[in-house]
Amino acid sequence: MMRHIISILMENESGALSRVAGLFSARGYNIESLTVAPTEDPSLSRMTLVTRGNDEIIEQITKQLNKLIDVVKLIDLADSFHIERELLMIKVKTTPEMRDEIRSMADIFRGKIIDVTPTTYIIEMTGPSEKLDAFIAAIDPESIIEAVRSGPTGISRGEQGLHL
C-alpha cells in the first residue's frame, strides 16, 4: 500500500471540497490528510490529499477525481521528484529546568519558538512529515499540551507545475 500525494487544482466553488471528500467515502478510499486553500488565481483552489493504495486503487482514485466536474487538473506527486512540507505547531509545558533543553531541541530540528508564557512554549516547525514525527517522538510526551499539524502539502520540482 504505497503512500501517494495527489495535488488537485479545482474550481473555487462552494461544495467542491465535499465532492472530493464524498467521493472518497462513497468508494471506500482512505484519506490520510487533506489540505485546501485558494491559489494565486482566486477562481481556483489547490487541494493536497494523502492517500494509500495499490496501483489499481490509485489509478481509480485519480480517474474518479478527474471525473468530478469541478476538478480542473491533478497530479500524483509520487510519480515525480517533488518536495513535501508539513507545518506543526506544538504547545509544550515547560518547567524552569526544562526550558533550555526544549529550546535547543527545537533548534536542532530548525523549529522556532513563536509564543512564550512563564509555563509554556509554542514551537513552529515545517518539514517532511517524518521529521515532525521525529521531533514529537524526541520530546517528553508528558509535556505536550497539544499539537496541531496541517497535513502535508507538496510541489513538484523543475519547470513542470500544476497550473491552467
Added chain:
Amino acid sequence: MELNGAQIVVQSLIDEGVEYIFGYPGGAVLHLYDALFQQEELKHILVRHEQGATHAADGYARSTGKPGVVLVTSGPGATNAITGIATAYLDSIPLVVISGQVSLPVIGSDAFQEVDMVGITRPCVKHNFLVKDITKLAETIKKALYVATSGRPGPVVIDIPKDITAPHIKVPYSYPDNVTIRSYNPVLTGHKGQIKKAVELLLSARKPIIYSGGGVVLGEASEQLIEFTRTLGYPITNTLMGLGSYPATDKQFIGMLGMHGTYEANMAMHESDVIIAIGARFDDRVTGKLDLFCPNAKIIHIDIDPASISKTVRVAIPIVGDVKPVLEQMLELIKASTIKIDADALAQWWKQISEWQAINCLEFDRSSPLIKPQYVIEQLHEVTQGNAYVTSDVGQHQMWAAQYYKFNKPRRWINSGGLGTMGFGLPAAIGVKLAFPDEDVACVTGEASIQMCIQELSTALQYKTPIKILNLNNRYMGMVRQWQEFSYESRYSHSYMDTIPEFVKLAEAYGHVGLRIDKPEEVRPTLEAAFAMKDRTVFIDIMTDRTENVYPMIEAGKGHHDMKLRVAIGTSTDRELA
C-alpha cells in the same frame, strides 16, 4: 428582454428545445408553476409521485436520446426524486432535475420543506448546482444540459431557491448558444496508436468475441457496430443495456451475456482469446466471479469514461473515446489492414459456438397447461412484430423480456439495469409514449413491481398515453423467490403477498381497460385485442406458472463456464411451492 427567474427557467428550456417537463408542484416552485401556466410551448406532465416524474423523463430520454427534464419542489418533492435520479445515474441517462429550494436567507435554518438537495444528490448525479444569483440562472441551465448530455451522460440537478424565481425581480435575459467548462472536456476520438494496436490484436484473434453494451445505444453507434461486426464476421453478445444495438435476430448475435445470459454467449466469453468491449463496463452481473472471468482473453476496451476502464477487469488495450468515432476509426484501419483473419480458426470457433447453441438454453415447456411467462414475451414479440418499445420493471419478468423479445433496434428496450429499480416500468412507458405516440409501447411487469408506481395509471389517463401493461402475475416476488429456492432451501421469506389487488378492477378504477387471463390459448388473442385498442391503456393481468425460474443462471460466486441450466423441460409445473 427582461424576465423574472421563473420565466428565465421556462424560457431557457424552451430555447433549448425541451418539449416536456415532468413534475409535481409545491411551495418552493409555485413561482415556476405560475410561469408554466402563462405559456403553452413547454408542456408539463403532472405525475402522481415525484419518483414517477423522474422515471417518465428517463423513459423519454432513453427512447429519444434527448435529455429528460423534471421539476419538483423542495424537501419531500426532492427526496422522492432521488430513486429516479440514482436510476438514471447508474445507466448514464441524461436528465436535468430542477428542484425548488427554500429561499436563500433561510437555507440552513431547517425551514419548512428544506433538505440539502445538493448534498443529498451528490453521490448519484453527474453534477449539481445551487443557483444563488439570478443572473447565472440561464447559463446554469445551459451548463446543466451540456453536462447531462455530453461525454458519458448522466443526471444533473439544479437546485433553485424560491427567491431566485420571485416574480418581481427581473433581469435581462439571453440564452447562451453554447457554453464551455474549463474543467470538463470529454475525450471523443480515440488515440490512434491504441486503435492500431487494437485492430492488430483483433485481426489476429482465433476465438474473438465482441461484447457491447449501453454505450453503443447512448453513443448512437448502432449502425457502426453492425458494420464493424459484419466486416469481421465475429460473434457478438450484448449486455442487458446494449440489447437492440445489434439486431437480435442476426446470425452473428449469440444472445445476452451475464447472470441470465445465454449459455453460448457466456461460454464464448469464457473460452475466447480476444474480447473487444464496446461501451460496456464489466458490471458484476456480467462478469460473475472476477477471478474466473475470461481466463485466456486479451481485452480491448472502448469507453468514453476513463474511470470505467480497468475498474474491475484489467484490460490490455484501453481506448478512451466516444464509441461511434472510435468504431469508424477502427473500421477504416480494418479495411486497409494487410492482416488476414484466420478463416479456418474462425470457422472452428463458430463450429464450437454452434455446439453450445445446440443446447438450446432458452427452451421452455411449451406443452404446459399453465401460462409460461417466456411464451407471453414471445407472443408479444410476434403481435408487435418486434417493433414495440418495451419497458420493464425489475425481476424475473425483466430477464424474460430481455431474453425472449428479440430487440432489433436500439432504444426500444427501456429498463433499469444498473440500479434495478422496481416501479420504473409504468412511468417510463408513459415517457416513451409521449415521445412516440404512434408506436406500440408495452410495459412488461410483475404484480410486485407494478405496485411500486401504480399511481401513474392516473397520469396515463390524464395525458392519453395508451400503453399496454403486461402484468406477469405469479403471486410471488419471482426473482426473490427463485434465489430463495436455489440458495435458501426454499424458505420463501416474505417474497409473497397475501393480498394482491384485483388488477382488472384497479385498472378500471383508474379509467383504463382491465383484462385477466390464465390459459395459454388466451395469450395471443388477448394481446391482439389489447394492441388493437389504439387509444386505450390496457392492463392485462396474466396469471403465469408461479414455479417458473429464469434460466440459465450464473449463481453468485461462479464463473461464466459454470451456468445453472434448466434440468429438464416439463419439471417445473410438477413442483409444489411451499
